[in-house]
Amino acid sequence: MTMLATAVAPTRLEGAAFDEALAELFTRSTDLDQALDSASTEPEHDLQAIASAAVDPLEIAAALEAVGVPNRTITGTFGHRDVFDLAQHIYDHVAFRQDATADDSPRSGGLADLKRGAMFAVPGLAFTDVLRAGGVSLLWWCLPLALTLGWAVGQLVASVGYALANARTRLTGGERLVLLGGLPLAAAACTVAIGAVSDSVDSTGIIVVALFVAYMAASAMLLVESRDAVLGWSLVPAGLAAAAAIWGSEMSWQAPLALGAELTAVAIVVGAALYGVPWGNGACRTLRGHELGGAAEHFVHGAGCGLLASVVLTLAITTGTSVSAGAPPSVSIASWPLLLSLGVMEWHHRTLAATLHRLNAVSVDVGRYVARARRAFMRVVACYGAAIVGFSVGVGIVGHLLGSGLSISRLGVQVSLGVMLCIDLVAITYAGVERTLRCWSVSAVVGSAGILWFTRSGHVMDFGSLRVWTLACCVLLAASLTLTACRAVSNPFQST
DSSP, rough: HHHHHHHHSSSOOOHHHHHHHHHHHHHHHHHHHHHHOOSSOOSSSSSHHHHHHOHHHHHHHHHHHHOOHHIIIIIIIIIOSSHHHHHHHHHHHHHOOOOOOOOOOOOOOOOOHHHHHHHHHHHHHHHHHHHHHHHHEEEHHHHHHHHHHHHHHHHHHHHHHHHHHTTOOOOOOHHHHHHHHHHHHHHHHHHHHHHHHHHOHHHHHHHHHHHHHHHHHHHHHEEEEEEEEHHHHHHHHHHHHHHHHOOOOTTTHHHHHHHHHHHHHHHHHHHHHTSSSSSSSSOOOOHHHHHHHHHHHHHHHHHHHHHHHHHHHHHHOOSSSEEOTTSSSSGGGGHHHHHHHHHHHHHHHHHHHHHHHHHHHOOOOHHHHHHHHHHHHHHHHHHHHHHHHHHHHHHHHHEEETTTOOOOHHHHHHHHHHHHHHHHHHHHHTTTTHHHHHHHHHHHHHHHHHHHHHHHHHHHOOOHHHHHHHHHHHHHHHHHHHHHHHHTTTTTTTOO
């Protein structure tokens, strides 16, 4: 009986035979893993990579179980008792090679972040001056609406894009065309509705709002796919438009050149978002409920950021009930410090991520980590605050030389807004959009109640009073976000 069992027992593979069978197992395991998730184009459990980088045989055994390697393969083909015996053999046989891509340490801030900030600063710098140079007169609420909807749509599209990227798929050309057509149309309909309610329909404002929303949606698509270079190309016509608007004086070519260059910048970004993507069905995937909820939360958060930013811009360029085409171009430079500091904000945000990652890797004492993480967060806020104050001083000097009559309150409001947005970026990164929205909700309720009390007390809400209330709301929101962000970065389990 023993001799019979020995005769039919499978032979334990060794040497070249084992190498050949193992190579076939690695290939088949990839197919098995992809079959488990039809939406995946890459193996989640790469046996060959796991085997070469494993520091314990149990890692290989877990991977074999994860892809469902059958027992008949383990015992019949390889001649091993069980999955643990085969895993030990693979561990002893495959040479250890550390994965070069295993280092996921975030990089510190650098010049690339300043360039990325310029991609958003230049179109923003050119926007109002181009409209003014082109003789475009807008109702006072059109620019705030454009910025609010544009910022909200940008965060919505980015949230959807990242959710699809995590599932190893992306928007098809047809889906992009629907978004880049439907979102601007929805923004135009919103503009029409507001105009109808206020009895002040503005056809030019409808076009401006729709184009700005299309630009922001397309920019978000490019950023999700790390196609920042295309945005860099759009800076050429945007910068030309700004130069023509500011320094073209009253030349006859100023208006058509400024407007044409700005439209070209929008066309480049929208066209690039549609170019080079599959137009078929591709690996379609429906967003889950929590992903749709997250996208909606990001939309609301973006609307809040856009609304506050639009208030600052409106206070900087508005002196009456409309944006006058004949106003001095230098008036809009009150919003320059915030726009120019966007790259600095991104720089310090990346530096904070790298610092927290390093602290998490080297700290053995939780109390020491908490103290160092909080200092790193406050250092980022202080450095950005110093940068935007420095920009404000420079812009204030330029404004004084140009005779624009820039006031300290105008610059002070956008400084507080910039610091608040810097803290908000940290909060939403480490505390999440839901907790960040709670801070916004509290500040919005308190601010609205304060304005309601102010107007019911018989006071007139002029632009000077609005600047004061905006500054107060920014300070309140910044304080709330600071507490939330500070708690989040102090948690070593959320800061990696």
